[in-house]
Amino acid sequence: MAFNSMDDIVSEIAAGKFNRADWNKITGAAAYTAGRWYDFGALNGYPVANAFAGTSLAWRSCDEATGNGTQAFGIPNGGSVSTDIKHVMNVAAVTGIATGVPGVLMLVDVQGYYPGISMNVNTSQTLTGTPTLRYTDGVGVRAYLVINTTSGATAHTLSMSYTNQAGTSGRTLPVTVSCTASAITPHITHSGVASNNYGPFLPMASGDTGIQSVQSVQLSAASGAGTASLVLARPLLSLPITTLGVMSERDLLNQLPSLPRVYDGACLTWLYFAGANTAANTSFFGSTEFAWG
Amino acid sequence: MAFRNIAQIGRAIEEEGSFQYSYFFKPNIPQPGSVLRIIDASVASGVPKYNGYVGAQLTSTQLFGEGNAGVYCGSVPEGKERHLLTWSVGTTTATAPMALMLCDYLMFYPLIDLEDTDPQVMTNSVGLPRYTDGEGVRMALVCSVPATVASTGTVEYVNQDGNVSTVSFSTLTGNPGMVLSAASTATQSNYFMPLASGDSGVRRVNSFQMSSAAGGFATIVLVKPIATLPIYETSTISEATLINDKLIFPKIYDGAYLNFFTYNTFDGASTLRGEMVFVTR
Numbered sequence: 001m002a003f004n005s006m007d008d009i010v011s012e013i014a015a016g017k018f019n020r021a022d023w024n025k026i027t028g029a030a031a032y033t034a035g036r037w038y039d040f041g042a043l044n045g046y047p048v049a050n051a052f053a054g055t056s057l058a059w060r061s062c063d064e065a066t067g068n069g070t071q072a073f074g075i076p077n078g079g080s081v082s083t084d085i086k087h088v089m090n091v092a093a094v095t096g097i098a099t100g101v102p103g104v105l106m107l108v109d110v111q112g113y114y115p116g117i118s119m120n121v122n123t124s125q126t127l128t129g130t131p132t133l134r135y136t137d138g139v140g141v142r143a144y145l146v147i148n149t150t151s152g153a154t155a156h157t158l159s160m161s162y163t164n165q166a167g168t169s170g171r172t173l174p175v176t177v178s179c180t181a182s183a184i185t186p187h188i189t190h191s192g193v194a195s196n197n198y199g200p201f202l203p204m205a206s207g208d209t210g211i212q213s214v215q216s217v218q219l220s221a222a223s224g225a226g227t228a229s230l231v232l233a234r235p236l237l238s239l240p241i242t243t244l245g246v247m248s249e250r251d252l253l254n255q256l257p258s259l260p261r262v263y264d265g266a267c268l269t270w271l272y273f274a275g276a277n278t279a280a281n282t283s284f285f286g287s288t289e290f291a292w293g
Numbered sequence: 294m295a296f297r298n299i300a301q302i303g304r305a306i307e308e309e310g311s312f313q314y315s316y317f318f319k320p321n322i323p324q325p326g327s328v329l330r331i332i333d334a335s336v337a338s339g340v341p342k343y344n345g346y347v348g349a350q351l352t353s354t355q356l357f358g359e360g361n362a363g364v365y366c367g368s369v370p371e372g373k374e375r376h377l378l379t380w381s382v383g384t385t386t387a388t389a390p391m392a393l394m395l396c397d398y399l400m401f402y403p404l405i406d407l408e409d410t411d412p413q414v415m416t417n418s419v420g421l422p423r424y425t426d427g428e429g430v431r432m433a434l435v436c437s438v439p440a441t442v443a444s445t446g447t448v449e450y451v452n453q454d455g456n457v458s459t460v461s462f463s464t465l466t467g468n469p470g471m472v473l474s475a476a477s478t479a480t481q482s483n484y485f486m487p488l489a490s491g492d493s494g495v496r497r498v499n500s501f502q503m504s505s506a507a508g509g510f511a512t513i514v515l516v517k518p519i520a521t522l523p524i525y526e527t528s529t530i531s532e533a534t535l536i537n538d539k540l541i542f543p544k545i546y547d548g549a550y551l552n553f554f555t556y557n558t559f560d561g562a563s564t565l566r567g568e569m570v571f572v573t574r
Contacts, residue, residue, distance in 0.1 A: 005298075006298075006299055006536075007297065007298030007299055007300070008298075009536075009540065010296050010297065010298055010299055010301075010302065010536060010542060011296065011297040011298060013536075013541065013542045014295040014297070014374065014376065014544070015295050016544070018541065018542075020429060020518060020541075021429075021493070022394075022431065022484065022485065022518050024476060024483050024484070024485075026476040026481075045476065045483075045487070046485070046487050047488075047490070048487075048489070048490040065491070066491065067490070067491070070490075072490045072492075073490075076493040089539070089540035089541060090539045090540050090541060092521055094392055094523070094556065096328065096329040096556070096558045097329070097481075243390070244390075244558060245390040245391065245556075245558030245559075246390040246523060247390075247392045247521065247523035249523070249539070251538060251539055251540055252540065253540050281476075281481075283329075283476040283481040283483065285392075285483070285484065285556070287518070287521055289539070289540070289541055291540070291541075
């Protein structure tokens with residue numbers, strides 16, 4: 001049962017079908033580079049950091065209650081509410097560090113990931129396991145490769161074979177995608193301002209609207225070091241943070257997207273676009289509010 | 294009886310008179326001593342009155358709002374519910390931008406010795422007076438005597454499921470009224486102490502231990518965040534009708550002790566004025 005009117009929203013919230021979560025994250029010991037995307041789920045704070053636990057190259061599902069099964073890194077959003085339908089109502093974020101703005105935060109529902117991808121081999125790495133997605137057909141589910149340990153200095157590109165939203169396998173990236181040499185944690189390594197950088201998500205083949213699973217990844221060259229995880233996530237909304245010390249807010253009824261749905265078990269985290277060279281140890285705070293009916 | 298629609302909210306105000314208008318004024322929120330600090334406004338004088346966190350050392354002490362203790366939100370007749378409808382606030386001091394977090398202050402443990410590196414065991418003679426399952430309840434470490442050295446420590450608490458958790462935390466140096474919780478090793482405040490993986494709230498605190506002496510005393514305050522309102526610029530009122538502007542309609546429990554934390558991007562003493570409207574049905 002979805003909200004069908006403002007009156008319905010009032011009624012459901014007044015009945016207690018509401019959850020607020022206050023979160024905070026702090027960037028790591030290295031500065032971030034303008035124009036790149038970073039996975040805030042891997043940062044310390046509340047919720048705890050995602051350390052990408054799991055068996056190398058094997059699918060690891062993520063959910064609200066347990067995160068990856070070892071680190072519950074998702075923002076709490078009120079638990080399972082079925083048969084009601086849950087929505088994001090309101091998000092807010094602020095930073096007090098000048099280099100933390102301007103930036104963009106993107107809230108994503110992390111479906112899971114393939115950990116332990118070596119950034120130091122140029123052979124095909126077969127990914128195993130059958131993802132069980134909350135978006136069962138994969139529509140809207142996108143992929144990004146996030147660095148877990150610093151990659152090497154040798155230039156390299158990324159190729160990928162995946163199954164799209166229609167269940168068609170063997171789909172590949174439509175363009176050359178370059179990863180960043182010596183990329184730090186938790187940089188989404190293919191994002192940035194260099195030639196052939198794309199972010200925050202990997203481009204998909206013509207006509208594809210989502211990803212059900214990924215079968216393999218391959219680098220054009222061994223970078224020299226490092227590991228990464230390939231994450232499948234569904235973007236829900238974006239929140240620009242524009243001004244130092246000024247809390248950015250977004251009301252998800254009157255702005256767009258409107259009332260993004262949050263599925264039971266959603267493992268929510270933020271991706272961050274650095275509009276400036278963000279200093280090390282920069283704190284971000286915020287709140288996310290959910291209601292269901 | 295819960296509100297069912299917008300019309301009932303309007304009727305509560307226009308026809309039934311079931312609303313409470315409350316004014317608050319804090320003439321001198323303590324100066325943080327540094328930028329990017331969070332201040333507990335409840336320790337400032339004004340309306341509502343000063344909160345001295347008076348209680349037996351390390352003993353759980355409940356907070357109840359009444360009269361000038363906490364933002365006055367009126368009494369709730371039996372069988373009725375109260376919600377926060379509107380909130381506005383402004384500052385006349387050059388301390389904007391800033392962000393205010395309205396919280397229901399539930400319970401506190403006073404006189405925690407930050408110089409003591411032995412475990413300090415809490416006496417939980419009473420529990421949470423509201424939000425008794427602890428869901429969404431967070432710990433704030435508020436300075437009561439100046440902390441002169443940044444440090445770290447661990448706190449053991451009972452989470453929202455009734456299980457015991459232990460988590461490490463960092464502290465900043467600070468003056469009375471300042472929130473000492475640090476964001477990891479950085480020199481920036483964090484509203485709340487961290488929670489262990491998978492936890493989403495706190496029912497009570499069992500013990501507290503500093504890893505090295507920090508000087509001073511502090512209070513752990515258990516609070517339930519209610520709403521956040523940014524102040525964009527000095528002398529410009531920020532306001533929100535929460536159901537329209539933020540799509541929230543926070544329920545305010547009987548006995549709620551409402552007060553604020555302020556996130557300061559400038560180092561200066563702040564003056565805050567504002568109002569709230571509560572509706573009841």
